[in-house]
Amino acid sequence: MRTLTSLAAAILGLSLLVPSAGAYEAVNGPLGLLSYERGKTYDGYTLFTPHTKVGSWIVDTAENPGSKMTYLIDMEGNIVHTWKHDTPAFYAELLSNGNLLRAEKIAGSPVNFGGWYGLLREYTWDGRVVWEYKVSNPRQIAHHGFDRLPNGNTAILIWENKTYDEALAKGRDPNDPALSRNGMRAPGQGPDNQPLQGIWPDAILEVTPKGEIAWEWHVWDHIGTGPDQIDINWHLPLSMGYFARADWTHWNSVRYNPKTDQYAVNSRDFGEIYIIDRKTKKIVWRFGNPATHGKGKAPSGYHDDGDQILFGSHDVEWLPNGNISIFNNGTHRPSGNRSSVMEINPATNQVVWEFQTKDRNSFYSDFQSAAQKLPNGNWLVTSTNNGHLFEVTPDKRIVWEYVNPISVDGKAYCVKRDNNPENEIHRAYRYGKDFPAFAGKNLKPQGKLAAGCPDWSELLQFKPAPGYNPIKK
Template identity: 90%
Template sequence: MRKLTSLATALLSLFLLSAPANAYEAINGPLGLLSYDKAKAYDGYTLFTPHTKVSSWIVDTARNPGSKTTYLIDMEGNVVHTWKHDNAAFYAELLPNGNLLRAEKIAGSPVNFGGWYGLLREYTWDGKVVWEYKVSNPRQIAHHGFDRLPNGNTAILIWENKTYDEALAKGRDPKDPALSRNGMVAPGQGPDGQPLQGIWPDALIEVTPKGEIAWEWHVWDHIGTGPDQIDINWHLPLSMGYFARADWTHWNSVRYNPKTDQYAVNSRDFGEIYIIDRKTKKIVWRFGNPATHGMGKAPSGYHDDGDQILFGSHDVEWLPNGNLSIFNNGTHRPSANRSTVMEINPATNQVVWQYQTKDHNSFYSDFQSSAQKLPNGNWLVTSTNNGHLFEVTPGKQIVWEYVNPISVDDKPYCVKRDDAPENQVHRAYRYGKDFPAFAGKDLKPQGKLAAGCPDWYKLMEYKPAPGYDPVKK
């Protein structure tokens, strides 16, 4: 190992207190590539977009500009392509044709709930806008997930406003303090911190390339207490604070399955995944919190999770075998705040694989985050809190690890310090080198994102002791 500067030595000592094989997670520490096992990692390119500061959802380009660049990096952390944009990002995905589909935060949102964006744009490889769809008006806002379908349509999640009187007409209990006339326990969820009127349930729209709505599904059309309905009077307990508010169902991801003609969507606040049949528009399966529809025990007091499995979860994904994956944040879980990556078999309602560590705070993220199962069976995990990306094998060994060095001020940093800006990443995606988007493209390494910083990966040269198991340590 080469000689280090005193600063690098100190930082390295702090880092080594948390073994890379256990999914490094720290408030302070090195940024960039931290570990890479070439023999076991899935070779390809990783796409990610730093996004605006999560604790401030108001678009303020002077105080909170957010990153306006999307990055594609190779396995050693070198940039191979970038897309420059006019607006700050939420996240982006790469399409097989080489275009980029990107959620962008625009001014004028009627709400301040975490996850809104308003504008979805498609860019060519060279950065030209070839398609866009905007949902941002006083009673609607696009938020969180989207999905490009095989037929060229695009599925988009939106929040839509319903007045207090409309909610009463649907059976909302006017005596419930969590469902007040303003739709929240405390004011401040509207634009510029103003009180917000009514409630904002979710809807799913399917938009054609011409911008026409080809299909839609609204929570509001499925209100009830049955197993295929959404209970208008169910919400997270008041002890969970701001979650019991006008942002009531809070869906955060959507994926279409062309084999079954079904959508999978995820609700953070209900702690559930739903499968919706596109033809019948029925909820044909739900998982994660049976108490929402009277089929199980709700959490109670300290350490009692009840029958609830998902707590604050994000990013539902269909897998090739028909199973579903989810990043279970574990937020406000009575037994402990602990994040877990799960693969679920909807035919049996069983969790068939999961990744978590003995240390409850290793890769814990109380908001956002994602998990992508790779073709070789590994998983690429995004822990949003600290912009932490890592790849873990089915045997639960970390084989690649990267922490985003680009902060909310759109500048690169070598290390994360107490006084450094936030560096969150909502979701990252790994694409194999044979992904069709890369055909004929120039993917030569262009250097690190944080040029001039120590090459932490080469300096550390960490190797776990023979027989070391981070899960059973």
């Protein structure tokens, strides 16, 4: 446990903050609860799982142990429940029956791109495993998103390997340097990336409680250049480094809508959201980057975004009004990297609400991240890069703010300095106090994650008189 040794050290982080109307984001600064405006938030409990080391495919080693805990905290940052696991995780969700559904990173992944996990497990409130499903073999790996359906089935995203020859047979350009026959690295891949052969398109598996596949959808079955197809020769430029690898379509979230019997999925690398009709298996709507299917202008040159709207986006969600939300990371946007939260009306293709602060990088996250619209109209935003969670109102005021104090080493810290600790969170979720999972549960506060640290939410409200000096001479 690392704590501050003086009030002067505590005050050190104050200069790093922006006004409460904006979202705090800094490489260095206080960790834990930063602000809480009672009466303006959606009161409840926030669930999060600290991330494993970003970009690493090493699991459970001394160098990269990863946190093996899942935490539920109250609005004041107190722990009210924890789950302890055998393996590190990608993220977890709480089910209405009180169980926890958790994506777990297991050894033996055939790929190294970010987002793989391999094993999905369901835990009871007291930590017993009651269901699991594994997809991890030389040609398949579960990754990123999952969704528990009302009928008890579970939708899971997977990558599936297609060889160099299979890709050529589907029409992939043999001169494309991002396509590899022998597993050598394509241009733009970093030195930490293991060689991969062929390409790895996405698929959805809908699995029953007994582990049977009830429904499936494969990008590979929908190759083409039409508005309801995926162009096998479209990918981001190699100049964008790790984006143009065998990880070709890179879907990162999947959500089922029981009202319409449709799936919404999000492709980071195509910069698009798709709606897939479950009965017809057709892509019935796509949004974000019309250039992928010949319907708009691609970005070109400095400051020219073309007709592309989504850049590196994550976490597509259905909203009760039929709209869709997304965290638009803004990664590699020609006009400048900046993140935003968007609500989109699929009927009109209009962005009907968007949050981005005046400072383009105030909560910028070049990877992962999420946005959850809460029942009172507020939004809970996860900015992964700095493990930063905040709640913002429809009129764009920050009313709750929390920065994860748990590092990949499993220890708690008071202050982040020089990018230490590594405190990323993939996604967090807020559940109201009336959420069915909490019925009859003991949610008594058990103290802070980083015990002994200053109460930042109190210190950051302190407004000293002119000339005040906290250091006594």
